[in-house]
Amino acid sequence: MKVRDVFFHEIYxxxxxxxxxxIVSSDIGAPSLDxxxxxxxxxxINVGIAEQNLLAVSSGLQLAGKKVVAYALNPFPVTRAFxxxxxxxxxxxxxxxxxxxxxGTCSAEAGYTHMPIENLSLMRTLRxxxxxxxxxxxxxxxxxxxxxxxxxxxxxxxxxxxxGTLYAAEDIDFRKGFITNGKESTIAVVAYGIMAHQLMKLDxxxxxxDCYSLPVQEEEFIQEIEGCTKIVxxxxxxxxxxxxxxxLEILNDRGIQIPVVRKGLRFRQGxxxxxxxxxxxxxxxxxxxxxxxxxxxxxxxx
Amino acid sequence: xxxxxxxxxxxxxxxxxxxxxxxxxxxxxxxxxxxxxTEILIAxxxxxxxxxxxxxxxxxxxxxxxxxxxxxxxxxxxxxxxxILSKEETEEIIKCGGNFTKTRELFYPGFEFYxxxxxxxxxxxAGLAMGAKLNREDWMVFCLLGxxxxxxxxxxxxxxxxxxxxxxxxxxxxxxxxLGCSDFTENMCELEPFEEKWKSCNWDTKAVxxxxxxELLGALEGIRSRRTSKPLCIxxxxxxxxxxxxxxxxxxxxGFMPKGEEACAAYENLxx
Numbered sequence: 001m002k003v004r005d006v007f008f009h010e011i012y013x014x015x016x017x018x019x020x021x022x023i024v025s026s027d028i029g030a031p032s033l034d035x036x037x038x039x040x041x042x043x044x045i046n047v048g049i050a051e052q053n054l055l056a057v058s059s060g061l062q063l064a065g066k067k068v069v070a071y072a073l074n075p076f077p078v079t080r081a082f083x084x085x086x087x088x089x090x091x092x093x094x095x096x097x098x099x100x101x102x103x104g105t106c107s108a109e110a111g112y113t114h115m116p117i118e119n120l121s122l123m124r125t126l127r128x129x130x131x132x133x134x135x136x137x138x139x140x141x142x143x144x145x146x147x148x149x150x151x152x153x154x155x156x157x158x159x160x161x162x163x164g165t166l167y168a169a170e171d172i173d174f175r176k177g178f179i180t181n182g183k184e185s186t187i188a189v190v191a192y193g194i195m196a197h198q199l200m201k202l203d204x205x206x207x208x209x210d211c212y213s214l215p216v217q218e219e220e221f222i223q224e225i226e227g228c229t230k231i232v233x234x235x236x237x238x239x240x241x242x243x244x245x246x247x248l249e250i251l252n253d254r255g256i257q258i259p260v261v262r263k264g265l266r267f268r269q270g271x272x273x274x275x276x277x278x279x280x281x282x283x284x285x286x287x288x289x290x291x292x293x294x295x296x297x298x299x300x301x302x
Numbered sequence: 303x304x305x306x307x308x309x310x311x312x313x314x315x316x317x318x319x320x321x322x323x324x325x326x327x328x329x330x331x332x333x334x335x336x337x338x339x340t341e342i343l344i345a346x347x348x349x350x351x352x353x354x355x356x357x358x359x360x361x362x363x364x365x366x367x368x369x370x371x372x373x374x375x376x377x378x379x380x381x382x383x384x385x386i387l388s389k390e391e392t393e394e395i396i397k398c399g400g401n402f403t404k405t406r407e408l409f410y411p412g413f414e415f416y417x418x419x420x421x422x423x424x425x426x427x428a429g430l431a432m433g434a435k436l437n438r439e440d441w442m443v444f445c446l447l448g449x450x451x452x453x454x455x456x457x458x459x460x461x462x463x464x465x466x467x468x469x470x471x472x473x474x475x476x477x478x479x480x481l482g483c484s485d486f487t488e489n490m491c492e493l494e495p496f497e498e499k500w501k502s503c504n505w506d507t508k509a510v511x512x513x514x515x516x517e518l519l520g521a522l523e524g525i526r527s528r529r530t531s532k533p534l535c536i537x538x539x540x541x542x543x544x545x546x547x548x549x550x551x552x553x554x555x556x557g558f559m560p561k562g563e564e565a566c567a568a569y570e571n572l573x574x
Contacts, residue, residue: 022436042436045467053425053459060429065361065437084456087419088426 003140004101004158005032010144011069012036015043019148022061026054026072028101033071051076055084059094067147074100074157075116078123085155090126095151097143103133103157103193104236105265105278112271116157120192121241124214129153130174131214133193135200136166139212146174159194161278166200177216180224182208187300188225190243191234198289199234205300206232211243218250225251225258230299232261234292236282239264261299263287304349310515313348313383314340315574318545320379322572324396326565334543334555336376338479338512339446342538343373343380345518346444346475350525355385362441365430369423370448370477372556421454423447424474428464431472431533442526445474449493450482458503465504468531473522474505476535477512479542483556500535512538545573 001009009032015021022043023036037044045061047053051072058070070077077098078085088094100116107114123131132154134140143156152174171179182189187206191199196210209224225231225247233244244262251258265285272281282288286295305313317340325331347353351364368374378396381387387395395402427445434441451457464472478496480487487493497507506528510517521536528534542556543549546568549558560568 045432047459047463050456050459050463052421052456053428053463056422056425056456056460057429057432057463060426060431061433061436062429063365063426064430064433066433083419084422084425087422 001137002158002160002163003134003137004030004099004160006137006140007099007134007144007156007158008032008036010141011147012039014144014148015040019067020065021067021069021147024054024058024061024068024070026051026070026076028071028073030101051081052084055081055088055096055098058096058098059084059088059092062094062096067151068096069147070096070098072098072100073114074102075114075119078116078119078155082122085123086126089129089153089155093128093153095153097147097154097156099156099158101158101160103159105281106159106161106194108272108276108278108281117237117265118241119155119157120214120235120237120243121245123155124241124246129155130177132156132174133196133212133214134158135162135193135197135210135212136164138165138167138169139172142169142172142174150174157193159197162194162197166197172212174213175217176220177213178209178211178221178224180207180209182206185300186227186229187232187296188228188230189232189234189296190225190247192243194236195234195287199292202289202293204293204296206296211246214243214246216246221250222254222256226256228258230259230261232263232296232299234263234287235265236287237264239266263292307515310341310344310349312574313344315545315572317344317376317379317383318572319569320382321376322565322568324378324392325375325559326561326568328396329559329561331375331559332372332557333375333546333559334481334549335370335373335448335477335479337544337546338540338542339370339373339477340376340544341513341515341518342446342475342477342540343376345515345522346446347380347384349519350522351444352441353384358386362439364441365427365443367423367427367430367443367445369420369427369445370451371419371423373446373448373477420448420451421456424457424460425463427472427474428460428467428469431464431469432467434471435469440471440526443472445472447474447476449476449478449480449496450487450490452476452493452496453482453491461500461503461505464533468504469533470528470531472533473525474533474535475512476537477540478537479540479551481542481551481553481556483554485553497535497537500537504532506530506532506534507537508534509537509539512540513544546571547573
């Protein structure tokens with residue numbers, strides 16, 4: 001099941017069991033929300049295509065005692081409503097969960113307007129909130145638990161092409177923020193979302209660090225990478241300000257020198273002005289899976 | 303009504319005077335907008351809302367959302383008058399390094415003393431009002447907007463939402479002083495016919511003199527027993543800088559705070 005639908009099914013179950021949850025949508029639904037809308041019509045609040053109001057109404061509902069899941073089409077809850085995000089979620093610390101459909105280039109067919117490729121970089125500039133990138137179903141399920149048990153300002157990006165389970169629920173820790181799989185190696189690949197999901201499935205001779213919740217716990221992250229001779233960061237978003245930047249900042253702040261190869265969207269030829277899709281964009285930007293695999297294996301060889 | 307009109311007008315004078323004491327000492331603040339809203343805040347907080355020193359943490363208290371955040375300074379004299387803050391506490395807060403944690407518990411998001419992020423408050427107020435309805439609780443939400451704040455698109459998003467959802471437990475007061483920062487509203491981009499715009503979004507409206515307690519309290523009378531499903535918008539005509547003639551109704555005085563001899567003159571010129 002897709003990670004978004006896993007999350008909403010869990011939210012449905014929790015509401016059915018009496019949790020005081022409301023979902024606020026900016027004119028977006030999902031098949032996995034149909035039962036919720038039918039059974040809890042008063043708890044599904046539609047503000048229309050109005051992301052600024054989505055954030056404000058959600059915050060007001062939370063202050064009235066509700067557990068609030070806001071649901072919008074990415075990138076707009078961040079790009080259109082960034083002022084509300086920074087004041088209400090980061091500064092005031094109103095613990096709402098803002099979920100957004102689409103991550104990175106997964107809806108590239110709809111054009112640049114619908115690519116939330118700068119959102120992670122923008123949100124990383126804010127303190128006191130978590131950016132969650134579910135790369136498997138266990139994370140999505142645990143996230144629904146967190147809505148109820150650990151309310152906190154969270155922004156969640158659901159990639160519509162991620163489904164399946166990679167992790168055990170007990171290994172998911174949103175405060176730590178990352179999980180390491182793969183092989184014992186002096187080369188680490190750092191990724192999140194769809195890139196982590198894909199790379200985890202490849203049998204690469206490297207350790208793969210999936211940063212599913214940012215910011216990561218820095219000391220634990222350092223322990224994970226300090227013995228490495230090379231780090232490769234891979235993201236389906238702009239390279240500026242993403243996890244590549246994060247790795248460089250963490251290393252630099254501690255005076256640790258490890259070469260970091262950053263793979264991300266660069267748009268060196270400008271933004272796409274043709275009808276495109278994720279596969280074509282990845283090929284153009286050197287992020288296609290086969291190319292990445294070959295590049296990482298080559299690095300391992302020396 | 304708890305106090306006579308005479309007492310309330312005297313209170314207006316005292317609140318403005320106390321505002322001058324607090325903020326001329328600091329050397330920073332938004333005097334003209336605070337003086338514009340003085341009677342509105344007193345009418346709401348002292349005479350209308352179920353909000354007092356004994357219930358600031360009670361979940362059934364009425365809520366005030368001060369959306370025009372630059373008007374937050376006037377809350378300090380009013381909160382002192384209500385016994386919520388002591389003068390010493392105010393002075394501890396209103397200084398460089400002062401901790402405004404206490405005020406955070408009282409209103410959202412009006413503690414933005416660095417200017418206020420305009421346009422956010424009405425949506426929050428609508429969310430609060432909807433939350434009260436879902437909870438089947440009977441507290442009310444009052445929201446103070448600036449008229450020039452209504453250029454923000456988010457205000458119109460929230461206006462549509464509140465009207466559509468029949469949030470009759472929500473009362474907005476617009477401080478209609480006809481001034482933004484740089485110019486009069488009708489010169490920048492006409493807001494009129496303002497009242498009709500609210501009506502068209504399914505709101506009840508009233509228009510009053512925002513410096514008249516007789517009119518303000520008349521509009522707020524019976525506010526808990528209105529026989530309507532619509533939210534209410536009270537458009538309160540005011541004068542930006544009311545009480546100090548030399549600052550009144552002038553563009554570019556939005557962030558002005560008298561200093562030194564000018565501050566002394568302000569005390570002398572302040573009208574009761």
